[in-house]
Structure formats: C-alpha cells, structure tokens
Amino acid sequence: MILRSPALIAGLVALPLILGQCDSAAERAEAHYQSGMALVEDGDIDRALVEFRNVFNLDGQHREARAAYARLMRERGNLRDAYGHYLRLVEQYPEDLDGRLALGEMALASGDWEEAERHITQAQALAPEDSLVQAMLTTLEYREALVAEDGTRRTEAVQLAQATLGDETVSDSARIIARRVVINELLAGEDPQAAMPELEAALAEDPDNLEYQEVKLRLLIARGDVPAATEQFEEMYRRFPENEALRSGLIQWYISTENLEGAEAFLRQLAEGAETPDQAVAVVRFLRQTQGSDAAFAELDRLIAEGNHPETFRATRAVLNIEEGRVNEGVAELEALVEGGTASDRLRDIRLVLARVYQAQGNSVGARAQIETILAEDGSHVEALKMQAGWQIGADRPEEAIALLRRALDRAPRDVGALTLLAQAHERMGDRQLMGDRLALAMEASGQAPEQALRYARYLVSEERLTTARAALQESLRLNPQNADLMLVLGQVHLALQEWERAESMIAALQQLGTTEARAAANELRNRFLVAQGRTEESIAFLEGLIQSGEADVRAAALVVQGHLQAGRMAEAEEYLTARLAEDPSNPSLRFLMAGLQTAQGRLDDARATYVALIAEYPTDEAPVRALYQLDVQSGDAEAASATLQAALDRMPESVFLNWLRAGEMERAGDFEGAIAIYERLYEANRNNTLIANNLASLLSIHRDDDESLERAHAVAQRLRGLDMPAFQDTYGWIAYRRGRYAEALEHLEPAAAGLPESALVQYHLGMTYAALERPADARVALEHALELAGNSPLPQFLTARETLDSLPAEAD
Template sequence: MTAKKDPRTAPSRKKGLRIFLPAALAAGLTLSLAGCKTAEERADEYYQSGLALLEQGDVDRAIVQFRNVFDIEGTHYEARKKLAETLLARGDAKQAYSQYLRLAEQYPDDLETRIALSQIAFDQSQVAEFERHVTRAVELAVDDPRVKALDIARRYRDATAAQDNQTRNQIAEETEALIPSQPDNPLLLSILLDKAARDKDLDRADELTTHLLELQPDNRRRYQQRLALLVEQRDMPGIEQHLRTTIDRFPDDPEAKADLVRFLMSDNRPDDAEAYLRELADAAPAEDPAPKVDLVRFIEMQRGVPAAQEELTRIIAAGGDPLIFQTLRAGFDFSDGKRDEAIAEIRKVLDTVTEPSDRSRDVQAQLARMLNATGDQAGAGQLVDEILAQNPAHPAALKMQAGWNIDADKTDDAIMSLRSVLDQHPDDIEAMSLMANAYQRAGEPDLQRDYLTQAANAANNAPAQALRLAQSLFQEGRYRPAEDALLPALRQQPDNIDLLNLLGRTYLAMPDIPRAEGVINRLRELGAQPGGERAKTMADELELSRLAGTDGNEAAIGYLEELAGQADAGLGPRLELIRVRLASGDVASAKELAQKLAGEQPDNPAVRMTLAVAESAAGDDTAARDILTRLVQDQPTDPRPYIMLMRLAVAQGDTDGATAMIDQALEAMPGNPDLLWSKAGLAEGRGDIDAAIAIYDQLYAQNSDSIVIANNLASLLATWKSNDPAAVTRASTVARRLKDTDQPAFMDTYGWIQHLNGASQAALPYLEGAAAGLPEDPMVQIHLGLVQDAIGKAEDAKAQLQKGLEMLPEGQEGPSITQARETLARLENPAAPQPADGGTAPATEADPADAPAPAATTQPVSAPDN
C-alpha cells in the first residue's frame, strides 16, 4: 500500500509554498526589470552612440544610429535635430530639409527648426517655403536677431522681384547695420553680394564670395557666384584654378567638368581641353561610357569626323561597347550623307541584342530618329511604339512621341509625355524646349517662356537656348530681360554673331544707342576677319536701323548709298538700295541702278529678278515678263520667277494664266510651300474655298509651326465651315497659339473663333483691335459688328455693320455677309420677322512676314531676296 500524507504536516508545507512562490516571483520580476531597458533608454542609447560615432568621424554609421532612434521613439527631438544638422553638413540639403520638416510638424513652435528651414529654403530658392517658414519665425520671435535677418532677406527678395531698386538699397543699408552682430550670416552676406554685383563693386564682391565659400564649402551655388566674379574680373588663371577646385569638391558633378572644358576652349586651349577629356575617359569604369562619348564628340567638333572616327575605332578595338560606339559611328556616317549605310549599321548592331535593355532601346530610338529624318515616319513610329511597349517611360521615345503630338496639335498628350521625361531627368534641355513648343502651340505664352527660361538655365546659358529665350522676350517687347538672357551666353561665346546681332537689336529697341553702337563696332571687327561676311552684313543692317531711328530715313538711305558706292561693295547693299528706292517711290532711280547692276552681272539670278521688279514698277510689264520667262528657262527650280509671273497675270485679270503658271511651277517643284501658298490664294480668290482649305491643310502638314499658315487655315475653316462643329473644333485647336496676339489679322481670326465658341465678350477686344488695325478690310469690320450684336451693343453693331457692308466690293457674297445683312435688317427694323442665322464672316489674309509668299490677290510685287 502506498504511504499516506501526514495530515498534520500537509498544511505547514502548503504554507511554506505560499511563502516561497511570491518571493521567487518577486525575485524573478526584479531580475527581469533590471535586465530590460525602457524604450526611452534604448532610444537614448542609440542617440548617444550616434553622437560618439560623429565624434570619431564615422558619419555614415552615426546617421544609421540616429535613424534607429526613430524606430523606437519617433518624436525624439535631439536625435532628429542632430540628424538634420549632420545631413546638412554633408551637403544633403534635400534630406536635411525633410528631417527639419518632420520636426516642424512635431514641434510647430520650435524657433530653431523654423530658422533652419528658412535658411535651407533660401539657399535652394524655394520661394513659397521660404515665405512660409519666415512668416512663422517672425510670429514666434520677431526680436530675435536671426529672425530679423530672415525678415530682411524676405523683404529684399520681394523688392528684387518687384524691380524696386530704391527699396533694395534701403534694405541693404539695414543689412550692413546687422552685419557686426552676425558677421557669418549667409543670408545677410548674400544680400550684400547682390548689392555689390549691382554696383559693380568687384573688390567688395571678391571679399564676400570668399567669405561665403569659407562658411559654406559644400554649397554649389557659392562656387557659381565665385566663378561669375572671376569671369567679370577676367582673371583667367583664377578661373581655371577655381574650376579645378570645384571639381575636386564635387567630383560627381558633370557641370563643373563641362565648365572647365568650356573655359579651356574660350581661352583658346583646345589641346588642353581634349587632354582633360581624355583623362576623364581613361579614368572612367568600363560600365560608364559617357566620358568616352564626350571625348569623341569633342574631337568631332574640333578636328572633324575623320578624327572622331579614328578615335571610335581605337575605343571599339579596346573593348568599347559596340552597341554604343558603333551606333555613334553610324551617326557620323548619317550626318555625312551616308544615310542608308548608317541605318544598315544600326540594324546590324541591334541584331546582336539578345536581351532588350534601356541601352538597346536607346539605340532603337537613335534608329527611329534617323528613319524620321529620312521621311519614314511610319517606321520611326513603329520603333517608338516597340520601345514604349517595353518601357513606357523611356525618355528618348517619349520625346519623339511628344514632338509628333505637338505637330498634330495633341498638346495635352505631348505635355503628359514630357512631364514623365522631366520627372526622370529634371534638367533635360530637349524636353524643356519641347515643353515650350507645346505650350506655345497651346496658346500659353507664360508657360512657354517659363520652360524656355528653364532650358537656358539648365544649359548654363548655352548660346542656342539663351538665343531662343531672348528672341521670345524680344518679340514680347521685354528688352531688359532679353538683354539679361543674352549677356551670360556672350560671356561664354563673346564672338557669337547671332547673339551680338540680337543684342544690338535689343539696344536699338530700348533705345540704348551708345551700347548699340558698341555692338555694331564689335560686329564690324568680326566682319573684317576672314569669313566675316555675315557679321559685316549684320553690322550694316544695325547701322541702318540706328540711323533711321535717330536721324530719319533720309540719313539711312544716304548711308546705304555710301555702302553701295564703295569700290568693294558686295551685291547685298546694292540690291537693298534698289529695294529702298522702290519702296520710297523713287522708281526711276531704282530702275537705273538695276539696269547698271544687270550690265555688270547679267547672269546673276538675283540681279535679273531685281531688274524685273524695277521694270514692272516702272510700268513696263512686258520687259518684266521677258526677263522672268528667261529666268524660268534658265532656273526651272527657282520658284521666284514663277510667282512673279503669276502676280503679273493676276494684275492683268488673267487668273487662268496665273493658275497655269503655278501648276507649271509645281510640276517642276512638287510640294514647294511658296508655290502651294500662291495656289491657295488663287483658289480663295476665285471662290474655291474647299480647294484653298485642302492646300492649307497640305501646307500645315508640311510645317505646322508656321503661325501664318495656322492663321489662314483656321480663318478659312471658321469663315466658311462655321456650321460644321468638327471644322470649328479644328479651327479652334489650330488657332490656340494666336491667344494674346497683337497682330490685327491674327486678332481677327482668334476673336472670330472665340465668338463661334460662344465667348463673344472675350472676343470683343480682339476684334476691336483687328478693326482698328485693318480699317479698310470690310470683313474685319463685319466681324466686329456681329460680335457687338451678340453682346447686346445694338447701336454700335448697327453702325459697324453698315460700315463694313458699304465697303464690300460689288458682287462679293458669303455666309457672314448674309448674316451681316440679316442682322442689320433686324437691328433697323426689330419688329419685322427674321430669317434663320446666316453664315459667318470670312477672315482676312495675314501678311506673312516670315512665311511663303502670300496669296496672289493681296501680294505686292516686290524685289526678291538675294
């Protein structure tokens, strides 16, 4: 039998257990608490570890430890502040800003955070963010000296944006007063640097840029400011040393390397530039072909295609990727006219690709560009579709697609594609330029100008981008910003005659005659050099404009006569003198000069054309026709004599003969835009509107960038197809670029289309401007009257319609004329029954200043371009 428990001892054992277990549990709990730290303690341990690593110079591991803090305690103020400071110190302003923003969310009243955010936003030119954080800092501590400095910087920025130099100078004085207490404040120093730059105080600017670089050695902008000063001082050794220092500080920044190459070239040291590029190419790893490509491109520009081909052969033999370097070689062949061989070479390279990649897709995009250039848009489009099927975000393919969409007026689609490119590559100059094209086509001039500015900035004011921006600003009459766009580009290429020519025109338009004369003199110096004919012509043209503007047309003609009378006078000034005399009504003198010139150069086509014009102006159309007929026989592919013969036929009322002449010319030159333009004018003149629209459609397909073609196509569609919604929609799309125009003919087209789309009130100022600018055009007057009626200005409409209808040639009819008569009848007798609305008024032709010759019915007989 088993032993039984002693009933006397059992209770005492139970009691002992009761005493022991709580003690054991307590002991165990105590041990557990002693071995497990609180979350706050663990977070602080990571923070202290990060501080220690910073002391040791191990920044990367310190950053990791600071980030570990937030896994435990996301609101740890000290750790996040130290992380932001560390990131900022190593030059990562974007990440530092992000950390400070998180602090501002968690501690919205922390002054130090707001000051730090304001300073970063200032350095990064984030205007809205700067405004936001400075405003909050002022609310928190308006009397804090650092906040006062921020507020000064904000006010100075506002004055700069408003071009209020008086206020800027006053604020600069306030800044000087704060400098003794804050001698190392970058915001205050930046204001003083801007003031020194405006005052051309180069010594003060030298001192300030040096100090700012010492304070912010990792701030790229400070290096750019220092470079600009050295360029202004023309300190060539200093520029080179500074650029090399910049490269050492920012070894991964391609722009710094490009600046050095540009400097060496501007210093006439191409061999040193090539040696530097070769050094970069040799040092680059095999997987980075870009430096070798840069070297080849440079050699091609400096020593020609054969030398570049030689370098490519060396690179390929040394193991260079054939997908890149054979494609580059094919590109040179293509540019050299060996188009079929180049396309075959690229196809051969692509045949070796087994696994598609972005690199192979880049080559496909290059092939697509070649096919497009040869007119095979279908083949190019197929390749682009293939690329985008594999990679919908491929930049080169998206840019090609965007270009086609812009040509087809699908601007929304183009903008979406280009935004995708710029999201990937914010500094893609081609994408920015295309975006400017898209917004220009969409009738958004402000956005167009914005992207032109971005492109110029991204290109570091390279001449091509700076010139396009300046041209846009010049056309808007914004001469000072145009000058600001041109000057930095001229510092890079001081002898660029296209930049100088536009700068001269800008100074004449301001007007700033002394500086215009300086540009003219520089162009004369360049014109005296071998191959300087264009520069000399530009100088002469600018001088003529200067004289006409300051001393009158007689002085300009006198100068032109002086040029034409020089022993070494070229053909240009002599032909120009004939044109000027014809334009001034001095036909006899012009004819005499033309006959003399024809005696000296009897076989010169431009001289013969000029003589024909002079004969016609003198009333001898038979002599003019004889000259032109011989020119057609001698120069069967020159459209000018055909067009002038057509004009002579129209002037005599022989429209059939005029049409036959243009048809003959088109047989010799199918698709020639000048001839098609003239044929469209003839069709419109005889009332064959469908034929005219078809021809303008053809012209638009050839060159949808032409604003004059766009205007005429839209005008015809809106005038004669106003009852066709699809035609009005097409006209509206084509005419979007005419928004904000001040050209009367374009104003008429755009305003009339606005009216057709129901925006009669918006149309009114356009049509008022058109009617004022084209007072003799009956249809423009009628358009205005119909719009006045639509917005309830009955008396104005009645007077305007009477005026327009009285001006109409006898027998002219059309939908808008019918509508005008019906509207006038209703206005004169409101109680009478009214017929249904008639058609719409035909738009008038624009004067195509930069397009093919205008329609025969309105085209004046003028001297040809030589």
C-alpha cells in the same frame, strides 16, 4: 443670479493651455535655431538649413533664423531663394540693414535697377554713412548718368568709385561694388585692355567670380594672346568643372585655335572619369571630325574590344556607317542589336536610335513601332515619350502631347528637351503664358545655354517684355561670353530700349571676337544703331564703306537704296544703282533692285522687261517671279499674273510662296475646295507656319459646314488664341462662334473687327455673334455694315446676314 456659459468657462480653462503651447512653440523654434547655428559652425550646412526650415514652421517671424537662412542660400549661389527670404525679412523688419544691403547688392548684380534703388534708398535712410551704401549709391548715379548721357555726372561717379577703392577703411563689399563701376568705365573706353589691372585686383579678392573671369578671358582673346587665353580658359574650367557651357566652350576654343591635341586630351580626360559611355562616344565624334572616319572606326573597334558597353559602341558604329552612306549596313547592325538582345535600359536606348534612323528615312511606321516597344517595357522612358509627344504636336493633338510630357518630366523634371516640347504644345493650345513659363524653365535647366536663352528671349520680345529679355540674354552671355548670336540679339534688344551705350558695347564685343560671322553681325548692328537714331546719312556712308572694303554684299546696296528712298531722294537712289551696275552690269541682285526702283518710279515696262529677263536666266529663283506677279496684279492684268504664276509652279511645284499665291487666286475665284487642298498640302509640310495654319483653319470654318471640318479647324487654330493680330483673332473667334462659345468668340471678334474695319466677312462674324448673344442693336449695326461692304458678293454668308437682320426685333423708338 449670474448665468455662466459652459462654452465660455471651457474657453477660459483652456486659455492657459493655449498660452502654454505658444510658449512651447517659441521655445522649440529657438531650440531649432540654436541647433542650426551649431551645425553651421560645424560646417554641416545641409542639416543647418533643415533646422532653420523647422524654425519657420513654428515661428514664421524668427528674425535671426530668416537672416541666417538667406545668407547661407546666397553663399551657396541659390540667389532666387536667398532673395525671397531677404524680402520676407525686410517686410517683417523694415529696419534690418543687412537685409536691405544684401537685396541691394543682388539687385545691382542682376541689373534690376528699380529694385536696387528701392532697397538702397531704404538702406541709406538707415545708415547714410555706411561705405557699402555709399558705393551702391555711386553705382546708381553712374547708371543714371549713362542713361542720361551726362558725361559730367558719369565722370564724377567714376571718381567717387575710385576714391572708394583708395580708402583702406571701407568694407570689402563696398570695394567690390566700386570696382565694378571702374571696370565698366574702363571697358567702355577707347582701350578696354586698361581694365585688366582692375580685373586682376578684383579676381584676387574674389577668384570665383565667373563674370570677371569671363571678362578677363574676353580681353585676352581680343589681345590675341592665345597661350594666355588658353591658360585662362583652363583655369576657369578647373574652378567651375560643373559648368557644361564652359566645358563645351573650352573644347571649341581648342578647335578654333587648332590645338587639336589639347582638345583630344581634354575629351579623353572627361571620358576616363565618366560613368557612362557618352564621353567616349564624344571622343569618337571628335576623331571623325578632325582625323577622318578611319580614326573614328579604329577608336570604336578598340572600345568594343575592351568589352565595356559593347552595345553602345556597336550602335555608334552603325550610326557612323549610316552617316558615311553605308545605310543598309548600319541599319542592319542596329536591327541585329535590338532583335538579338534582351530588354534593358541600354537596349531601349538603341531602339531609340533605330527609331530616329527610321524617322530620318521616312519610315514613320517603323519608328513608331520601336517607340511603342520601348514604352511597353518602360512607360516613363523620357526620350521615347519626347519623341511620341513631338508626333502628337505635329498631328495637332497638343493635349495628348502634354500628358506624355508630364510623364517624362515626372522622371526628369529638368529635361530641357521635354520642357521645350511642352512649351511648343502650350503654344499649339494658344496658352502663351504657359509657353513662356516652360521656355523660362528650359533656359534655367539648361544653365542659360544660348539656344534656350535665345528661344526664351524671342518669345519675350514677341510679348514686348524687353527688359526681361535683356536680363535673360545678359545672364546667358555672362556664361557664354563668345557667343555671337547672343551678342547680336542682345544688341537688338538694347536698340529697341534705346540703350545706346549698351548697344555700342555689344557692337564692340562682336568686333573683338574677330570671326567673319561676328564682324558681319557687328556691321548689321551698327547700321541698325545708326538707323534707329535717325542718322541716315551716316548709315549710307557706313554701308558704302563696307561695300568698298568688300565686307558687305549686295544686301548692303539694297539698304543704301532704301536709305535714299526713305529720305525722299529718288534721283540719288537711281544714280547710286546706275553706278553700281556700270561696275557689274550682269549682277542679278543689282538688276533686281533697279527693277524695283523703276516700279516705284512708274516705269513699269522697264521693270517688267528686267523681271522677264531675270526669270529666263534664273528660272528657279522665286524673287523675280514674285515681283512680276505683283506688278501684273497692280497693273490690273490678272490673266498675265496667273500665267506667270502657273509657269513658275511648273518649274517649282513645291514652292511654298508660289502655292500660297495660287491658293489666293482660287479663293478669289470662289474655288474654296481647291484653296483648302493647297493649304492642306502646305500645312502638312509646314506645320509650324502660323500663317498657313490660320488660312487653312479660316477656310475650313467659313466654307465648310460639317462637324469634322469644324473640329479640324479648331485643332489647327488653337495656337492663334491670344495672338494680337486681327486676322488670327477673326479666325479663332469665328471657330468659337461655330462651336457655340459665343462669349469667347466675342472676346476675339471685337478687336478683329476694329482692326479690319473694311472686311465684310469679319463684320459679318461680329454681327452674327452679337445676334447669338441677344444684342440686337449691336448685331444690326455690324450686319448692315457687313452688307454695305459686301456689295454684290455672291457668298452665302451675306444671304444669311440679310435673313438674320430680318429676324432681329424691331428697334425701339
């Protein structure tokens, strides 16, 4: 007799139903796909995309739907989503040529050479004779030749690209890729203007290519053809009216070319079509900048008389009065507006203005009262939440700031200010990865605006993620082609990556801008370029040429002296400085340099005399005070150093550096409370200074035992978590130990002790942590080393070290 499981029978019965459901799901997916394609033909792309997403919900491997969706996202300019879906496509169907080609093109455009090579190589295996594949391979070869500085390979790659352009049978995509190589080569040549015909041809094929439009603009500006550049700028704005960076760039261009009528007309045009009064206020600001306050007030009177948004324009008039020095009148008008009005979005915005005015005046109580009123009426008012979050960050309460900023982002997910503040809050918490994520989002939300791109790039550089920093800067520069700051920092990144030709292109771009600031940046980058390549003699000659032409100040002379010293040419450095001083004997900077050189030569009396004379002539200049103080310390004359410092503090009581030196003196003398008091005062005025935060937190955690001081130290030191600097690691690690978080303490104290092997206190901290973790052998080694380094130090920590050593279990045989 055969026993049949009821469950098995039920499963067999259900199997046809399951198979039927699968068939039904596949059929429904195909129906959604066909519907999506019909909508594409009708031009209804939004609904088509919804249909394709329905396909993916039913069949995640539907090849045609995935390809269509990726293509549409790419055509819309949503390259991130397009790239992701193309990746999914080729993962599921590695032989999909169109997917590989699209990925190769996008990777080339973004400068992701590793990804580009991966997909182009796969495409070559699938279709080695395809014209687009050949054009992309040429681009890779051209790039490799540039990196290898192989002129022959580079010439051959350019010739291949030119041949592609001359072949009428190749695809448009291949032509676009090849033309990019030719344009790049022409731009890097002696006459970048030779690229203009190719640029015109490229724009005839692809007029909405913003990158080529911007390159054309740069060439016109470098040519000095102001009318043509203006026409090009205006054409770009007509094509890309939503590009805020382009809009502000056009306004600045009008102003820089003294076309004030064009700027005013453009601003008024923006104001006429705007739904809010913000653009009208921009007109008022422009009139004040170019025609004076009378014109601005006249415009405000006209706008108020028209009756549209009168509260906004009255508030603007109040702020202008404050800026013109009529503070009481301006504040009175703002107060009258908020006291006499009824709650509304407009009135809350005016309260915010008043809060900012109060804050600028130092009336923090009044500012907080206005913000509290705003949030009582509207708990998700973005700007009020941001202002309150800023206060919380300043008060070392980043957790509360994060909660406020999340509320703000719920209403405005792409608010650049809120994202930037959130990054600051995460930095205070020591969460540097989250900090970087928020900075990246802020940059993206700003449309790769220069300020946000530079902030994110500097974070990336600090994390040694240079290639990502390069990509962020390149994208921002593409959208802001006249920004000298972007060019300078991007050039510095190229130097750090040893991308010499790219650095050269940034130097050339800065020179083409023609402004004083841009030329100074180009000169700075050129000198760094020569130094990075070890070309000291050329660097010195370059700097001397700048000095003789009047393009550089005494800072260049300092670099010349430094170059001689680095090459071991002390006599040449002195000869150079002596000659410069003969031309300008009273120049304080040159005399200061000479005193530094005399110190290096061991001529301490001559150096001291120079510093004393400079202090007498320039009593509020910190530089000679610092130098003289250091000279006295190195000479072993602590009393003279202290007297110099005290006299300087009497003249400059708010100097951060001089107070820093005084705190160090107090700490060495055992006056830890006095040092803490100085650091508290410095920290109150410089809460973003990581070094001050570290020193304050360190003193609080080492030399005070109460819980309140420990929590204060923890609040201040949170930002140190994750920073790869031994002193910071020691501070945070010891605070973690004091709070009973021994495993976390060990993560920070082991690298701190390795980085500061001669610090008795750091070794003591490590030893105590080992003891707490019941690792007696390690504790014994660290504590004995600490006591050896401490010698006869009277600090109580070393008494504790001896007691702990005595309490450790005896070592086994």
